Amino acid sequence: MDSKQHIINKSEEAKDIFLPHLSADAVIFGFDQNELKVLLLKMNYRKQWLLPGGYVRKDEDLDEAIVRILKDRVGVTGVYLQDFGVFGKKNRSELYFQDFDETLFHKQRFVSVGYYALYNPDKVSLIPDEFSETCEWIYLSKLPEIELAMDHREIIEKALLTLRETISHKPIGYNLLPEKFTLSELQKLYEIILGKELNRGNFYRKMKNLGILTKLDERRKGGAHKAPDLYSFDEKNYLQALENGLNNW
Amino acid sequence: MDSKQHIINKSEEAKDIFLPHLSADAVIFGFDQNELKVLLLKMNYRKQWLLPGGYVRKDEDLDEAIVRILKDRVGVTGVYLQDFGVFGKKNRSELYFQDFDETLFHKQRFVSVGYYALYNPDKVSLIPDEFSETCEWIYLSKLPEIELAMDHREIIEKALLTLRETISHKPIGYNLLPEKFTLSELQKLYEIILGKELNRGNFYRKMKNLGILTKLDERRKGGAHKAPDLYSFDEKNYLQALENGLNNW
Known part of the structure; x- marks a missing residue:
């Protein structure tokens, strides 16, 4: 047919x-x-x-x-x-x-x-x-x-x-990244979605201050550079932070 | 009928x-x-x-x-x-x-x-x-x-x-407020929409730093307190700022 x-x-x-x-x-x-x-x-x-x-x-x-x-x-x-x-x-x-x-x-x-x-x-x-x-x-x-x-x-x-x-109100990072990710991968995802480069130091500080990330006792292996730390989202804190907006007024 | x-x-x-x-x-x-x-x-x-x-x-x-x-x-x-x-x-x-x-x-x-x-x-x-x-x-x-x-x-x-x-990306304030408004009215609108109180000093500083407000040569009359300054939105700067988000990453 x-x-x-x-x-x-x-x-x-x-x-x-x-x-x-x-x-x-x-x-x-x-x-x-x-x-x-x-x-x-x-x-x-x-x-x-x-x-x-x-x-x-x-x-x-x-x-x-x-x-x-x-x-x-x-x-x-x-x-x-x-x-x-x-x-x-x-x-x-x-x-x-x-x-x-x-x-x-x-x-x-x-x-x-x-x-x-x-x-x-x-x-x-x-x-x-x-x-x-x-x-x-x-x-x-x-x-x-x-x-x-x-x-x-x-x-x-x-x-x-x-x-x-x-991006400050929906669990976009949580659902697009694998369970374990590096801060560099998280930043790259934000940069692509926001359509602009972000200052690395500011971004890391802001993300860590939100209390939504858990640093794991593991590192990403296989890259050319020093193996970076892996993180996962603290689901409870993350969902709570999204209600207020990650970018608080 | x-x-x-x-x-x-x-x-x-x-x-x-x-x-x-x-x-x-x-x-x-x-x-x-x-x-x-x-x-x-x-x-x-x-x-x-x-x-x-x-x-x-x-x-x-x-x-x-x-x-x-x-x-x-x-x-x-x-x-x-x-x-x-x-x-x-x-x-x-x-x-x-x-x-x-x-x-x-x-x-x-x-x-x-x-x-x-x-x-x-x-x-x-x-x-x-x-x-x-x-x-x-x-x-x-x-x-x-x-x-x-x-x-x-x-x-x-x-x-x-x-x-x-x-609220950081759409012209919500611009379309809900009258052409001339006080900073206190703008803050109140944000507080109602965000569902929480905002620190007055931080809010005023942030709004002024965005460069989206024009201070008018007029004051709101008739209140019990000192007549507050009136502002209007600078439409061009406002629309530009909304593209990036008023709450910048």
């Missing part, structure tokens, strides 16, 4: 199961090699890259829908999820299914709820779905080079801005 | 005009008497209070819908608007129209997009719509005493949390 016929068959089933006009898309962030990356799919039908997304069942809450969508599309479970925006331009997806007629479920106008997900490498493993040609991590620095479908580039940019604006 | 029949008549018209299953609700914040307040409606049909909300036309963007809804329902135009969350529990509104049958447009499941609006007393005037019994500003301190419909209390709480978490 070709991929176009497959979509048409899915369309009839979709009309019974899902709410019309409403979709959800996830920007799944990961962090490694001192860079942020996002998880993208490429469908068989078109060669553009897509965020993992889907529709909302008539019998489920919106929060349940996004959890199911992540599991079904990319096998991601147990991640921190937060909605960050709604994308509702009336013509935002009109060109994507232009080869199909108007009866196609997928072709109607969709208002999409954007969620960001923080992928903690200790906790999850990827299992891409069977409908996509490929599922890959793309580093943010490579995004300008690829073609993204519909308004998905705008959705990623809004997600990144949301991380920047809420 | 009684209010129930009026809703039934509106329902048939609504099916032609609006997208099903999607609504938008606005939490309109105002600031006076050193308190935050929200604008609420009470319909004829039921005695609970409601956020001003409505549906999305098939031929308009979501962003256009919320502007139209605010104008139609409460006569509010030209305010700062920001979406902050989506409310999608499957049973969130099932009891509200329980006296009607299932064909009523208003009775279907709605996923609602929450917007907050910042009401600047210099810029706008209220014109409540004709369908509501009353439209009133309710101070946050009085909210526990009133009955709110559906999940509208949860929507207000999430809006307030969003103000708290993004």
Whole structure:
């Protein structure tokens, strides 16, 4: 069966199961090699890259829908999820299914709820779905080079801005870093999200003064330099500090 | 015509005009008497209070819908608007129209997009719509005493949390205060949004160091104490400072 016929068959089933006009898309962030990356799919039908997304069942809450969508599309479970925006331009997806007629479920106008997900490498493993040609991590620095479908580039940019604006209030470091990390890795993550360099001494002092880090009796081995100390988050203190904001007024 | 029949008549018209299953609700914040307040409606049909909300036309963007809804329902135009969350529990509104049958447009499941609006007393005037019994500003301190419909209390709480978490990045002070204000009024606004008292000396120093305030050649008259200096925001510097965050890392 070709991929176009497959979509048409899915369309009839979709009309019974899902709410019309409403979709959800996830920007799944990961962090490694001192860079942020996002998880993208490429469908068989078109060669553009897509965020993992889907529709909302008539019998489920919106929060349940996004959890199911992540599991079904990319096998991601147990991640921190937060909605960050709604994308509702009336013509935002009109060109994507232009080869199909108007009866196609997928072709109607969709208002999409954007969620960001923080992928903690200790906790999850990827299992891409069977409908996509490929599922890959793309580093943010490579995004300008690829073609993204519909308004998905705008959705990623809004997600990144949301991380920047809420890094003092949401457990972003906790969910993007492995359980054990160096202060240098923590600083690099903050610098990437904030989009600027930070003074090392100030950053270390501030982080230590917050009382949210536990220094471990271990060091990171294998680097060219002196093996740096490893830290983990003190979860209780961290969550408490986030309520006030790490950057206190 | 009684209010129930009026809703039934509106329902048939609504099916032609609006997208099903999607609504938008606005939490309109105002600031006076050193308190935050929200604008609420009470319909004829039921005695609970409601956020001003409505549906999305098939031929308009979501962003256009919320502007139209605010104008139609409460006569509010030209305010700062920001979406902050989506409310999608499957049973969130099932009891509200329980006296009607299932064909009523208003009775279907709605996923609602929450917007907050910042009401600047210099810029706008209220014109409540004709369908509501009353439209009133309710101070946050009085909210526990009133009955709110559906999940509208949860929507207000999430809006307030969003103000708290993004006060360093969004022009919240600028849009809630009158053009000319005292440092004491600015501090009070921050204290209410942040939910805690701030040290006066630190707050004044920090605000002045940001370079976002212009000291005016005027004073606030009429108080019991020495007339305090008036300030206004330097819009250009303020917007620039918000990009970095007023609370710099």
